[in-house]
Amino acid sequence: MKTNVPFLTSALALGALLTLAGCGKDNDKSGAAKLRISLTDAPGDFRAVRLDVQRIELHLKPENDPSGWEVLPFTPQTINVLEYVNGRSALLVDTDFNPGTPQEIRLVLGPNNFVVGRDGNTYALKTPSGQTSGVKLKLQNVTLTAGQTYQLLLDFDVAKSIVERGNGNGNGNQNERYLLKPVIRVVAQDLNGAIRGTVSPAAAAPQVLAIRSSITVPDTFSTMADASGAYQLWSLPAGTYTVKYFPTTSAPSGQNAYQNATKGGVTVTNNAVTTIDNVSLQP
Structure with missing residues (x-):
């Protein structure tokens, strides 16, 4: 699906999430809220688009507080986003948290992102920001209360997220042809x-x-x-x-x-x- 402009950051956009004040094994689950994050995609002109997702983090404190990031329970994996189209989605996070209000989320990608083109060739995806600080999106008006489940869908737009560089020659030049600039619409799943x-x-x-x-x-x-x-x-x-x-x-x-x-x-x-x-x- 395509972007809904208010949900985008400038060149990189990715988002998701819940609300909470802390996470970890010591939380009191009797008063917890539940967070579920899923990924879906619009088909693109590729045979495969594989993202090396290493970490998903949530920022729980004011924007300029670098200590506010919490790592969510997520197993690092390579995801072919083209497998999740037309109503199918991949569940990435399903966990309990204390109630609260998160500020933003960050998706940290590893170096092994690539696409398989219609020509059958494999091309690396360069992700300048995703490999360092991560792809971030601010959350607005996201609050989860005890006993409630907050479901958030990351809607990845392949057509806009993968950019063919002008100097890519299409002959297996894996380091030059494609750039990954994630454009992801954040959807609360009460929009049905x-x-x-x-x-x-x-x-x-x-x-x-x-x-x-x-x-x-x-x-x-x-x-x-x-x-x-x-x-x-x-x-x-x-x-x-x-x-x-x-x-x-x-x-x-x-x-x-x-x-x-x-x-x-x-x-x-x-x-x-x-x-x-x-x-x-x-x-």
């Missing part, structure tokens, strides 16, 4: 509206944009249809949307060209899935 549907032909591999036009400054969310032509945009706020489809491939020789398409007046409500009938991108 969703849009799903199919497009044909699936070979058009369209990008799907849902634009919430019922507010003063429109929000835009995005995904791509998968290999079967199915797509889903989830954790959407209620409202009226215009859904646009943009093919990313060309039709085979002898077939009609793939065309853009638009569906207007799509209504999304909380706790419901809005299904759009199949959209044809070829006359």
